[in-house]
Amino acid sequence: MARIKGGLNAKKKHNRVLKLAKGYRGARSKQYRIAKQSVMRALTSAFAGRKQRKRDMRSLWITRINAAARLNGISYSQMMHGLKLADVNINRKMLAELAVNDAAGFAALAELAKSKIA
Secondary structure, X not given: OOOOOOHHHHHHHHXXXXXXXXXOOHHHHOOHHHHHHHHHHHXXXXXXXXXXXXXXXXXXXXXXXXXXXXXXOOOHXXXXXXXXXXXXXXXXXXXXXXXXXXXXXXXXXXXXXXXXXX
16 A cells, blocks of 8 residues: 655645734744644634623623713613613613613613612
């Protein structure tokens, strides 16, 4: 049986990694050994980044709700508590959307929350 050399497979593997490293500076995009380390780290960070993005978005929604609630004379925590008492099941993403695009609707929810607390 003839011996098969591994050069073609190695070249394919190297090219796959170097393609992922395209755009990196210096040796990180040119040399396989260094590019491999950079790509492994980048892929790990990308996984963590997808989880972090969800946390960042929730934080942004809460900030927007808090700002709009304070314009209506109520704090974020009081508003969320009032809405829970009023059995208004609306998530933070939609509340933030209301705060930005429909001030009157948000003001009505704020008044509802205020009345349930008092």
